[in-house]
Amino acid sequence: MRTVLKVVDNSGAKKVMCIQALKGKKGARLGDTIIASVKEAMPNGKVKKGKVVYGVVVRAAMQRGRCDGSEVKFDDNAVVLVDKQGQPIGTRVFGPVPHELRQKKHVKILTLAEHIA
Amino acid sequence: MVLKTELCRFSGAKIYPGKGIRFVRGDSQVFLFSNSKCKRYFHNRLKPSKLTWTAMYRKQHKKDIAQEAVKKRRRTAKKPYSRSIVGATLEVIQKKRSEKPEVRDAAREAALREIKERIKKTKDEKKAKKAEVAAKQQKTQGKGNLPKGGAPKGPKLGGGGGKR
Numbered sequence: 001m002r003t004v005l006k007v008v009d010n011s012g013a014k015k016v017m018c019i020q021a022l023k024g025k026k027g028a029r030l031g032d033t034i035i036a037s038v039k040e041a042m043p044n045g046k047v048k049k050g051k052v053v054y055g056v057v058v059r060a061a062m063q064r065g066r067c068d069g070s071e072v073k074f075d076d077n078a079v080v081l082v083d084k085q086g087q088p089i090g091t092r093v094f095g096p097v098p099h100e101l102r103q104k105k106h107v108k109i110l111t112l113a114e115h116i117a
Numbered sequence: 118m119v120l121k122t123e124l125c126r127f128s129g130a131k132i133y134p135g136k137g138i139r140f141v142r143g144d145s146q147v148f149l150f151s152n153s154k155c156k157r158y159f160h161n162r163l164k165p166s167k168l169t170w171t172a173m174y175r176k177q178h179k180k181d182i183a184q185e186a187v188k189k190r191r192r193t194a195k196k197p198y199s200r201s202i203v204g205a206t207l208e209v210i211q212k213k214r215s216e217k218p219e220v221r222d223a224a225r226e227a228a229l230r231e232i233k234e235r236i237k238k239t240k241d242e243k244k245a246k247k248a249e250v251a252a253k254q255q256k257t258q259g260k261g262n263l264p265k266g267g268a269p270k271g272p273k274l275g276g277g278g279g280k281r
Contacts, residue, residue: 059141063138066139068120068134068135069134069135069136070132070134070135070136070137070138070139071137071138071139072138072139072140072141073138073139073140073141074140074141074142074143075140075141075142075143076143095143095145096141096145098141114145115145117139117141117145117147
């Protein structure tokens, strides 16, 4: 809640603020979906400022445990905007994305990504 | 048994599965740390080459190199491999390899002698030709003029043949 995340696709938004984590009592982590409100947007984009959108967290500064026991952490907090069905709104994804998205069935985002960490 | 031990980016230690922290930077570069000590030092921008306990420092200050050098010396010398190549079948190569040095010298001298004789022959021929030309010119031009054909004899062939 109230976390400002960077948007790393070309859907038009630049910064969103989380208003609800869809799963988890303690909050959303890497790979979870959130509901967010667009705080900053590009002038001509698919989403405008003030819109309520869904997003998938692709980078989190908080570490998340992996199946083999190691932990991953990224440099920043980033999100990719999706619609209610889970398909990404934008057509490109910038920066590294984690493996965890495959388990959560966000395969589309993985294919668009330029680097899978 | 073990999946695969990675190496810590900072200290060079082995990271067994289940341990370690993986940090992905904004430019998609992945760093592996064996424990939070290495991670902390990395984030505080300390240089591993300045910390005595890291592998980088040891490599830079050449510790433990004597042991590695001893290990390397154990490799056996390579034997000359007999194989036929394009242009020389195996028999030809083996024959040439087993030739005695005297035979080789004799062959070389014979070749040299041939070349020398060839050159001498060509030199004599050229001399004869020039003499003919000179004689003809003398007859046609008259007695006063010196034979111009005689002076330029061309490059000395004797010196070139001898060196070979």
